[in-house]
Amino acid sequence: MSNQQLCAVYARVSLDRQAESVEHQVTLLRELARSRNIGRIPDAFVYQDTGISATKHSLWTRPAMNRLIKDADEGKFQVVLFKGISRFARSTQEALDALDRLRSKGLRVISYEENYDSAKDSGNFTFTIHSAVAEYEAEKTAIRVRLGNKEKARQGLWTGIPPFGYKLKDRRLVIDQEEAEVVRKIFDLYVHEGYGTFRIAQMLNEQGCYPRSGKRWSRTTIGYVLKREAYKGWVVYNRKTQKRVRDYDSPIQGKKKWIRQLNPPEEWVIVKDSHQPIIDESTFEHAQEILNRRKVKETAPNVQHPLTGILFCKKCGEGMVCQKRSYKDKQYRYYICKTYHKYGRSYCDQANINADDLECGIAEKLEQCIQDQYDPLKIQQYVVYSSFDAKRLEKKLKEMNDKIGKLNKDNADLYFERENMNEEQYRYLTQRIREEMDNLLKKKRTLETERDLAQNDEAANKEILTHMEDFFIMDRSKTHEFRRFLHYFIDRIEIEDNKTYVQTAFSF
Structure with a gap:
């Protein structure tokens, strides 16, 4: 393999394993790439997460891992190396998801400790076994640490970072x-x-x-x-x-x-x-x-305010929360910026917004958007088309399964007739059946994917249509119902002074 091939290295060390330095992992993987003639590792493609526990921090939240995934998506390198699966992830599901994502980009993935190489092992079985072992070891370590900390605490010792003071x-x-x-x-x-x-x-x-x-x-x-x-x-x-x-x-x-x-x-x-x-x-x-x-x-009543979770301050980027105020025996609700709520007006000067007025205005905007741009007849046609397409693909899948069943029968018949033909003839016929079977199974997987997508489209379009119809007849005084509809149709709302910016979840 050419040395011009570019490789990336992912290295991680948690707070409790500083003895195994990131530099050691990188040096080891550079030597591996050199000795096996895998490719070249530029400094820019060394991704290091230091002081981060794989047990406590999801693979997808680590800064260096996020950069590696982004660069992999952009095709900046062809190979990804790491010292061991335990450095990569401690969750079997996360490790497999990351492996599939990297391999879907055509990348070769190599783990030194497990001697895993995706170029040699095309399936996920070996990787799954090693990932499960890493997850199990992490659980055992966590139990040992917890028991040890309990004993230390009984002696009056402090087991974590000392509190302020x-x-x-x-x-x-x-x-x-x-x-x-x-x-x-x-x-x-x-x-x-x-x-x-x-x-x-x-x-x-x-x-x-x-x-x-x-x-x-x-x-x-x-x-x-x-x-x-x-x-x-x-x-x-x-x-x-x-x-x-x-x-x-x-x-x-x-x-x-x-x-x-x-x-x-x-x-x-x-x-x-x-x-x-x-x-x-x-x-x-x-x-x-x-x-x-x-x-x-x-403590306020257990009410889920309709816009919390999708309402943000455009000035500082923080979310906005709802508070209740009382004045002359009357209650008012206001959405306020979290930055102001935590630190004061000098850190964010976004004014409080009357909740009733804002919620009413957002509902009217959404209603107008639906009435102006949404065509129920058009989406009904999509539902009918998706349903028809799913049935058509289901019929094709049945035909494909019949062919596969017939080919399996032919293979069995050939086996029992092997004594009536010479070895070369038998090998040729079995190879033909194997190739045809591989081809049929590949086509079947494609059809299943298309069928699933068509069924999903049908279900999604039906759901959207139902929500649209229900939106116009719902009772807005029922807070939970109103909130559910707003969160279904809207991804994000931003407030800057008195201006409102709404990002809908669907292109109507």
């Missing part, structure tokens, strides 16, 4: 005096001065006093500080468990997402007086009482 010494929390002063200030303002979380965040940001990450304080991060038992000298572990589950309600069916579940109290590990407190217990408990009281007072 502390540093670690021999896995025990030790007060960081400079940060601890900020923590004390937060509790003092909240408990004794009557400040809210939003006002505290705003004050600290204006003073240039930021968290360790360098990001701005928000009402969420201030609330998180106020709830942490570590500040009263406790170590609390295993209160919640983080799990990856398949999200079948997402636009990408079956995509995995992380959820945090509360464990039964008997599984919690709580060690009191494990380190020096920053806040006395009385002040901490007083803060919890205020948090709980305000939480009950501010």
